[in-house]
Amino acid sequence: MRWLERLRMRIQMLFNRGDAAANLDDELRFHIEQQIAENIASGMGADEARHAALRSFGNPVLLREQARATWSWNWLELLLCDIGYGVRTLSRTPGFAAIAILVMALGIGANVALFTIVRSVLLKPLPFQDSNRLMRLYEQSPDDKFPYNDSAGGVFAEWKKQSRSFSDLAILSGFGGYNLSGSVEQLPEGVRAAMFSWNVLPTLGVQPALGRNFTANDDKPSANPTVLLSWGLWKRRFGGNPSIVNQTVLLDAKPYTVIGVMPAWFAYPNAAVQLWTPIYYQMPATEMNAIDSHDFVAIGRLKPGVTETQAVSELTLITRRLHDANLDNPFVSKGASIRPLLESLVGDIKTPLYVLLAATGCLLLIACLNVANLLVARAAARRKEQAVRTALGGSRLRLLRQHLMESLLLSACGGAAGVLLAIGVIQWVVHTRHDMVRMEAIHLDGVAVAFAAGLVVLCALFSGFISSFTAKGDNVLTALQESSRANSAGHGRTRLRAVLLSLEVGLTVVLLIGAGLLLKSYARLRSVDLGCMTRNVLKMDFALPEARYSKPAQRANFFDALLERVRNLPGVEAAGFVSPVVPGDGYGGDSGFSIPEHPAPPRGKLLYALHRWTDPGYFAGIGIPILRGHTFDGTQQPGHATEVIISDAFAREYFSGEDPIGKQLLSLGHHPFEIVGVVGDTRFTAGEAAQPSMYFALDATDDMNNATLVVRSGGDVTQLAMPIQRIVAQMDRDLPVSGILTMDQVVGRSTQDASFNATLLMVFAGLSLLLAAVGLFGVLSYIVAQRTSEIGIRIALGAQREQVLRLMLLDGLRPALVGLVLGLAASVGTARLIRSMLYGTQPLDPAVFTVVAAMLVLVAALACMVPAWRASRLDPMQALRME
Amino acid sequence: MGKPNDLVQGTLDMLILKTLLPEPMHGWAIGKRIQQLSGEVLQVQQGSLYPALHRLEQQGWIKAKWAESETGRQAKFYSLTAAGRKQLEAETANWSRLSAAIDLIVSEA
Numbered sequence: 004m005r006w007l008e009r010l011r012m013r014i015q016m017l018f019n020r021g022d023a024a025a026n027l028d029d030e031l032r033f034h035i036e037q038q039i040a041e042n043i044a045s046g047m048g049a050d051e052a053r054h055a056a057l058r059s060f061g062n063p064v065l066l067r068e069q070a071r072a073t074w075s076w077n078w079l080e081l082l083l084c085d086i087g088y089g090v091r092t093l094s095r096t097p098g099f100a101a102i103a104i105l106v107m108a109l110g111i112g113a114n115v116a117l118f119t120i121v122r123s124v125l126l127k128p129l130p131f132q133d134s135n136r137l138m139r140l141y142e143q144s145p146d147d148k149f150p151y152n153d154s155a156g157g158v159f160a161e162w163k164k165q166s167r168s169f170s171d172l173a174i175l176s177g178f179g180g181y182n183l184s185g186s187v188e189q190l191p192e193g194v195r196a197a198m199f200s201w202n203v204l205p206t207l208g209v210q211p212a213l214g215r216n217f218t219a220n221d222d223k224p225s226a227n228p229t230v231l232l233s234w235g236l237w238k239r240r241f242g243g244n245p246s247i248v249n250q251t252v253l254l255d256a257k258p259y260t261v262i263g264v265m266p267a268w269f270a271y272p273n274a275a276v277q278l279w280t281p282i283y284y285q286m287p288a289t290e291m292n293a294i295d296s297h298d299f300v301a302i303g304r305l306k307p308g309v310t311e312t313q314a315v316s317e318l319t320l321i322t323r324r325l326h327d328a329n330l331d332n333p334f335v336s337k338g339a340s341i342r343p344l345l346e347s348l349v350g351d352i353k354t355p356l357y358v359l360l361a362a363t364g365c366l367l368l369i370a371c372l373n374v375a376n377l378l379v380a381r382a383a384a385r386r387k388e389q390a391v392r393t394a395l396g397g398s399r400l401r402l403l404r405q406h407l408m409e410s411l412l413l414s415a416c417g418g419a420a421g422v423l424l425a426i427g428v429i430q431w432v433v434h435t436r437h438d439m440v441r442m443e444a445i446h447l448d449g450v451a452v453a454f455a456a457g458l459v460v461l462c463a464l465f466s467g468f469i470s471s472f473t474a475k476g477d478n479v480l481t482a483l484q485e486s487s488r489a490n491s492a493g494h495g496r497t498r499l500r501a502v503l504l505s506l507e508v509g510l511t512v513v514l515l516i517g518a519g520l521l522l523k524s525y526a527r528l529r530s531v532d533l534g535c536m537t538r539n540v541l542k543m544d545f546a547l548p549e550a551r552y553s554k555p556a557q558r559a560n561f562f563d564a565l566l567e568r569v570r571n572l573p574g575v576e577a578a579g580f581v582s583p584v585v586p587g588d589g590y591g592g593d594s595g596f597s598i599p600e601h602p603a604p605p606r607g608k609l610l611y612a613l614h615r616w617t618d619p620g621y622f623a624g625i626g627i628p629i630l631r632g633h634t635f636d637g638t639q640q641p642g643h644a645t646e647v648i649i650s651d652a653f654a655r656e657y658f659s660g661e662d663p664i665g666k667q668l669l670s671l672g673h674h675p676f677e678i679v680g681v682v683g684d685t686r687f688t689a690g691e692a693a694q695p696s697m698y699f700a701l702d703a704t705d706d707m708n709n710a711t712l713v714v715r716s717g718g719d720v721t722q723l724a725m726p727i728q729r730i731v732a733q734m735d736r737d738l739p740v741s742g743i744l745t746m747d748q749v750v751g752r753s754t755q756d757a758s759f760n761a762t763l764l765m766v767f768a769g770l771s772l773l774l775a776a777v778g779l780f781g782v783l784s785y786i787v788a789q790r791t792s793e794i795g796i797r798i799a800l801g802a803q804r805e806q807v808l809r810l811m812l813l814d815g816l817r818p819a820l821v822g823l824v825l826g827l828a829a830s831v832g833t834a835r836l837i838r839s840m841l842y843g844t845q846p847l848d849p850a851v852f853t854v855v856a857a858m859l860v861l862v863a864a865l866a867c868m869v870p871a872w873r874a875s876r877l878d879p880m881q882a883l884r885m886e
Numbered sequence: 887m888g889k890p891n892d893l894v895q896g897t898l899d900m901l902i903l904k905t906l907l908p909e910p911m912h913g914w915a916i917g918k919r920i921q922q923l924s925g926e927v928l929q930v931q932q933g934s935l936y937p938a939l940h941r942l943e944q945q946g947w948i949k950a951k952w953a954e955s956e957t958g959r960q961a962k963f964y965s966l967t968a969a970g971r972k973q974l975e976a977e978t979a980n981w982s983r984l985s986a987a988i989d990l991i992v993s994e995a
Contacts, residue, residue, distance in 0.1 A: 008946035008967060016944075026952075027940075030913060030962045033955070034932065037914040040957065066933055073941035 013075045020080070027070055035060055081401075085408040093412060099381065100413065102777075103374045107417020107462060109770060110370030112424030113363040115447075115455045119429055121356050123445040129345050130268055130444075132208025133304075138311070139347035140172070140301040140318060142336035150340045151347070154301040156286070157294035158322060158336065162301065165321045168314035169303035173203040176282060176299050177272035181254040182548055183240075184737045193546065193741035194236065195275045196254075198282035206304050207271065213237075214248040214263025221262070222281040224288055229281060230259040234267035236277040254280070255548035256737065272300065272348075274443045294325060295334030295595075302344060315341055333609035334595060348440050355760050358837050362517065362767045365510045367458070371465045372507045373774045378410060378470035379500050380785050403471055410467035411460070418459035422452065436759060469503070500782050505822040507778055511771040512826020512859060513833055518768035519851035520834060520844055521761040527843035528754045533586045534685035534693060536626030537746035539720040540713060542585050543727065544742035547708045551735075559702040561734065562618065562710060568730050570620075574716050574723060579621030580701050582710040586625070586685035587749045591615065596670035596697065598657060612653055612695040613687065614671075616704055622648075622682055625713045625746075632664045632680030635700045644700050647676035651684045653695035670697065688753045690842050711742070720745060760840060772862060775822075779866040783815035787874045794874050795882025808875040815867030816860075823859055827852065898930065898938050899947075900981060903966060903974040906948060910965035912955060913939055939964060947973050 016023060035056050042052035060066075071077060093100040128134045140162065144152040154162075156174065163172045176198045184191040201222035210216065211231060221229045230252065232241070241247045251258040259280070270276070282299075283291060290296060305314060318339035326335045342350070382389075389402060426447055433442050552558045562580055569578045584591040594614040597603070604610060619635040622628075631654075635646055647668050654663045668676045676699070684693035701710060716723055724743050731740055744752070751758070787794070794807060834846035844851075905911065905919050916939075917930045942948045947970035955961040966974070 006946075008949070008969065009944070012944055012946060026962065027936075029960070031932075031936065033912065033959065033961050034914045034936075036959070037957075060932055066936060069933060069937045070940045073937050073944055075944055 016075045020076070023074070024071075027067060031060075031063060031066065081404075085405050086412065088405055089408045089412045093409060096381075099377060100416075103377055103413045104416045104420060106370045106373050106774060107414050108420035108424055110363075110367035111414075111418045111421030111455060111458050111462065112428065113421075113767065114360075114367050114458060115422055115425035115451055116428035116432070117356075117360045117363045118454050119425065119447050119451045120432060120445055121360050122450070124439075124441045125349050125353060125356060127444060129348075131344075134345065135343065136305045136307075137207065137344040138169075138303050138305055138314070138341045139344050140303055141340045141342075142297060142322060143338040143340055144297075144336065151342070152336065153297040154299050155294050155297050155336075156291035156299055158325060159299060159301045160292065161294075161321055161325055162318055162339075166303075166314075166317055168306060168309045168317050170306045171202055171206040172301065172303040173206040174200045174282060174299050174301050175203050175272065176286070177276065179280075179285075180546060180741075181278070181280075182256070182546055182737070182739050183278075184253045184256065184739075191737045191739040192240075193544075193739040194277040196278045196280060197272055197276045198285045199231075199279050200282050203302070206302060209266070209269060211263035212266040213245060214261070216263065217281045222283045224284060226281065226284045228254075228257060228259040228284065229262045230254065231279040232261055232264045233269070233277045234265060237264045254278075255546070256550040257548070268443075270441075270443045273440060274437065294329065295332050297334075297336075303341075311341060315339060333604075334611075352439060352756075354837070354839055355756065358517070358840065359760065359763055359767075362514055362764055365514050366767050366771055367462070369507050369510050369771045369774050371462050372469075372503050372510075373778050374410070374413060374462070375466035375469040376500055376503050376507075376778050376781065378466055379503070380781060382406070382470050406471045407463065407467040410470070411463035414459045414463040414466070417462070418455050421458075422447075422455050425451070425455070436755075438755070469499075500785075501818040504775075504778050504782055504818040505825060507771075507775050508819050508822025508859065508863070509825035509829060511768070511775045512823055512855060513830050514764070514768040514771050515855045515859065516826075516830040516834060516851060517837060518761065518764040519855050520837065520841055520846065520848060521757070521764050523848060523851055524840070524842040524844045525754065525757040525761040528689045528757050529750070531686065531689045533689070533746075533750065534627060534683050535586050535746070536715065537587075537750055539718065540625060540715045540746040541720040541723060542588075542711050542713050542742070542744055542746065542749065543724070543740050544711050545709065545731075545738065545740060547710075547738070549708060552708065555702075555704070558708065562701065565712070565730065565734060566618065566620065568734075569712065569714060569727055572723060572726055572730075574718060575714055576717055577620065577624040577715045579624030579713050580618040580710045581621050581625075581713060582616040582701060584615075584687070585711055585713060585746065585749060586627075586687065587689060587746070587753050588687070589753075590687050594670055594697065596668050597673075599667050599669060599675075601657075610657070612649075612697045615696060615698045616701040616710075617698050618701050621713060624715055626715070627685060628683040630681045630683060631662075632678070634680055636679075644704055645675070645677060646679045646700060648680040648682055648698040649678055650682055650693070650696040650698075652693050653697065654681045656695050668697070671699070689750060690753075690757075757840075757842065772859070775819075776862050776866040779815055779819060779863055780870065782818070783811065783867050783870040784873075786814055787811060787870045790874075791877065791882045794877050795879040798877060799879035799883065804875040807877075808871050811871035811874045812864070812867050815871060816863055819859070819863035819867075823856060826859075827856065896977070897981070898934060899942060900974065900977040901928070901930075902935075902938060902942060903947065903970055903977070906964055906966045906970075907974065910951070910953075910963040912961040912963050914961075916964070942970070946970075 038056035038059065039052045042055050043049065047055060071080075074080075129137065131137060140154060140159075141151045142154050142158060143150050154174070159172070159174050166172065179196040179198055180193055181196050182191055183194045199217065201217040201219050204210070204216045212234065214231075217229060217231070220226060232247070237243060237247060247261050248263060249260060251260050253259075265279070290298070303314075305311070318341065322336055322339045326337045329335045392402060393399070429445060429447055433445055436442060547558055547561060552561060566578055566580065569575060590613070592614060593611045595609060595611045597610060617635075622634055630651055632648070634648065647670070649663060649668075657663075658666065663678045663681060666678045668678060670676060682698070685696070686693050712727070714720065714723055714727065728740050731738055794811075797807065798804070830852070831847065838846050901920050902916060905916050905923075911919065913935060917932070917935050920928055920930050939948070943950055943964070947967060948964045949967050950962050950964050952960050953963045955963075
């Protein structure tokens, strides 16, 4: 029954603590009364008896504490007491508390946000069944330059037929789009789409939320057209009505039966895709059987027990056999490779995200160092108080606990604010970077909050222990004596603070240099000449539905009529069409070619160049100079293209030393073309060098439904977007226009990653610089305050004010300079780590290093100037009288 | 001023339990009784006595009740619980064993 008694006791001690305390006082008072009574009985006078009793009783406060220490829940009481005490001391210096909390909030917030992003994007498994067995299959590019090349339909078919390593293999294409036009009232709209083979969803282990998946019967050229809708599209456009299943919608003016709706979370291959169609129905059989046209994404599920290496060697064997059987075709790959599906999706953003995470880690460390620094200053200022408390019987452990409680309170408040900050940051990132892969997977969840709590404890211990580190060795007597004559106080603390500051400055330098390098890369990237005009040029994309524009002449008529009307719009200086993409908007695809007059290239060596289809006015429209020859002369008949225009890079590479004009080229399936012109180079993306390109006449091809209109204006070109859309609506009211962007925006998009990374890192580096400056300022102010009387004596003895100024400045700048040297040394190493993120900038760029060093010295000098100046202005009389 | 560990802690606990065996007592009287019974050799300091009493109470070996003292004032009287009695037996047995063993060693010389 003892446990029952103890339980009763515990409950009583928890809820009747006040009574228990009163009882304890009464009990002790009774003891003293008894003692007095006994003393009187033994013959003492009343007063004497009382004094003797009290003397023999000892320190009543301590005794009460010791008795209370045996009570249960004492730890809780002490904890509450410490918290209360911490809150009171902190609220006595609200400025200090606010700064420390803000600093912690910035550090913790940035870390929680980046941690959440890294975890959601890079680490969290894909939301598919047993997703670590899911692989993406690649061909190695025929020239062996790139191991992760897309797969050709014919190669995939061989893999599927022969491979034994996978339980399922599926093929898809993520690039597609339809003009979705429905019932009468609804506006047409361009939607992004993906094409899936029927077994993509079973391979992933996903079921539609509504309706059914494609069957093998849907997935062949002769099938009835079917489509799966995304949850978002279904909700938005069809009001979430379940009866949509088995109804028809018009895609590119062709009726498709809706067979199902995907779950809301499903975002494969990316979140922009809004509907899925069967690939073998959609793509021509020739394309799906071609072994040299690398256009598709192949995925597979590894069988249990089969390793990646085994699968790769098997696929490579199959591919190699195919290659050897088609030696005359240089575009057939020789090998294959695979990597986990997750890796294939996020591989590109791994380095930047980890770099940013490391940067936030540095920021947090700097924040902790700063708070520790502030706490050290406080501890020094409260030395006397601590000594008095020790003298009154406060145990060291108890004092240390209170000290830690203060830093824990600061970190906890900072952590709470930081989580709020992180929520904001994450929302901002998801909003601004919805183009980034797996953005839809980012959520601040319990793990992130636990991570924040962990950071809080870590920061509290780190800053608390560093600052109480020196308090440990204090002797009560010296503390009390020293603070009465403070002319050389606290050398140990000053040194500690200088070390902390050097570390802080060093980390700041690392961040600044990283940010500087990225910023310079970004500037380089932005100033890259695409090879065409970008000011006041607008582009917009059209996709002519196959059903209504099946003949080349129909398309040519549409393009010509639209161009005619657009060119007549007031304000339009020039206009033209290009397909598939304008410069800076992506690779757009390439074609092989051969030059009949030249000796055949060695077997296996392939010649290929970017391909573009344009109307004759495109070059003038977007400002690509015609260097030799002329543009298409308008005699190109639909379906009978005979002319090609090449880029300068093409001419340099394949016609060095001869005039390419008039030469023959075999391309697009060994059709003969005559080179009629050479035009200036353009870049397909800002970060890549200009590639050899071929331009064919848009009107003369027989299967070109997508095209981009380019319009140049003398003034604000965006004003023209609406009038042009109105013209389009008049010509075909079901035709949507998409991708309306100025060329400046196109460039902005292709440099978005660089801009994003550079901006974020710049913000982190800026914050660190600010923190370091505040730290320097604080330390020097503290030193000046400590040495007031010493400086007073120096001045009184005749030291010049300039000397004092120099002395104090040097004192403050020394840790900054040490930190600078440390930081520069560390940056030499870290800059190499971000080499892959740099463009046109060396990791050891001397300009960046110089600017950072100069900026740091300047900021440090500014931060130290105020306290140093104040020291030099000291009135010696006043300084000495203050003692 | 005595420190709490003047007497070995466990020994003080045993002495208190033993003192309380015949009748309930308040703190002052317990101290006095131990002093008397030991022939004024053992002086229990308040700094040890009251923490020990409170600890024993938390452990459930003694329980406290407020009652009128001999002077007519309300005082906190401690008495043994059943568990306390058992604990006393255990500790006494342990003590006898220990002191006999120590005695053997000490008297050998």
